[in-house]
Amino acid sequence: MTAFDAFRHADALLAGLGDRRPPAGGVRLHEPTDPDRDHAAREALLAGVWSALARPGALATNFRLVESGRPVDRSRWMRSRVGDGEILHTALVPAYLHNAVERGATLVISHLEALDDRVTLLREALEYLLCARAWVNCYITAGDSSAFDLHSDGHHTLILQLLGRKRWQVDSRTGARSTELADDSLDRVLTPGMCLSVPRDTAHRVSGTGELSIHLTVGYEPLAELDDASQTGRPAALRPDRRAGASLRSALTGDVGPSTRIRWAGRWPPHITTDDAHVTVTTMGRRIRLDRRLERPVVLLCGGGAFTFDSLLAAAGVPAADLRALVAFGARNDFLICEG
Structure with a gap:
């Protein structure tokens, strides 16, 4: 599975x-x-x-x-x-x-x-x-x-x-x-x-x-x-917990192939905000600021499912080079899990 x-x-x-x-x-x-x-x-x-x-x-x-x-x-x-x-x-x-x-x-x-x-x-x-x-x-x-x-x-x-x-x-x-x-x-x-x-x-x-x-x-x-019970008021996006999985290959080599499997690393859904130039994602207790042009692939990944690079590229509507840079950046900074 x-x-x-x-x-x-x-x-x-x-x-x-x-x-x-x-x-x-x-x-x-x-x-x-x-x-x-x-x-x-x-x-x-x-x-x-x-x-x-x-x-x-x-x-x-x-x-x-x-x-x-x-x-x-x-x-x-x-x-x-x-x-x-x-x-x-x-x-x-x-x-x-x-x-x-x-x-x-x-x-x-x-x-x-x-x-x-x-x-x-x-x-x-x-x-x-x-x-x-x-x-x-x-x-x-x-x-x-x-x-x-x-x-x-x-x-x-x-x-x-x-x-x-x-x-x-x-x-x-x-x-x-x-x-x-x-x-x-x-x-x-x-x-x-x-x-x-x-x-x-x-x-x-x-x-x-x-x-x-x-x-x-x-x-x-x-x-x-x-x-509510603990009265911490911390939304899920501010919790540091991470899903299981490693991105060492993509993080160390920068390689992102057509069949690389990509998913969001946070254990729970992040919080997303946008302005004219940026999309900001709060996840695992930190904020990640990205170019607004990457909003579509970010929203797709934040849905919680998993994509191959090719399937994400087909759905995201961004240039392959931009998407490859996003995935490599996400693997290095541990907000994306990249496997295979």
Whole structure:
């Protein structure tokens, strides 16, 4: 999955929910009219899940195994040792996990984006479109019960069903933190490709269907709410956070080829102002002043998607030399990510 694919998939999911800011519409469900169209994106995300499960490393705290509502002691299903400069080495125990999941346990991978680049790209795309801080957890089950009873979360969530089926019952009283579900609550079995939006503090119950099921839960907190809560008043453009990715080749050599992949480096949308001679972009806590003739390519890049140099050139309506200079300047000054 490339940044192109991730942004297109994220945009399609939010469009399917009917709003670029889903919580405003309450509980929403997206059923793709063409389930095969996003097959490649789902397969890429699934590959990210399997890769994380096979990956050894020092990220033991990213995994939890929950059975009958209680966490299973990690020493039963994970091997750990300290070595090589006091680095913690961990590996999952497949046989124990197979049996546990088959008898009804849930394997949880927290912050999957920290373990796989494909999931990172999807998270970044959703963050940019939602203007929110987001993270991705993964839930793997195979039983017909649930490791978690009726509960609610203190953040908004998007549910992406990747494999198998899962039954979701979600209270119609958004934000009520109910102890029981209302009669008119949503009750649906999610199949691959479906996406569910659950606002924070909304009670829900999740249960298996007796088959292997994998879904991603994207938790997110809109930045405007975080700013209000902390009373900092800092808009997203003034936050220094950057997307993952490097521009070393273009920055060091100045090379920008037809297939160079270009995207905005800021984690959240920038703020743009113009005058007669300049376009000024506030991003990652700094202001970048550019020639007004570059406004069109700047606005296109600030949309959050990814372009090849040739596709950006076709859409921007500026001379190739000017665009190449902009991209090289952006790579050197780290407000553009240029790859390939």
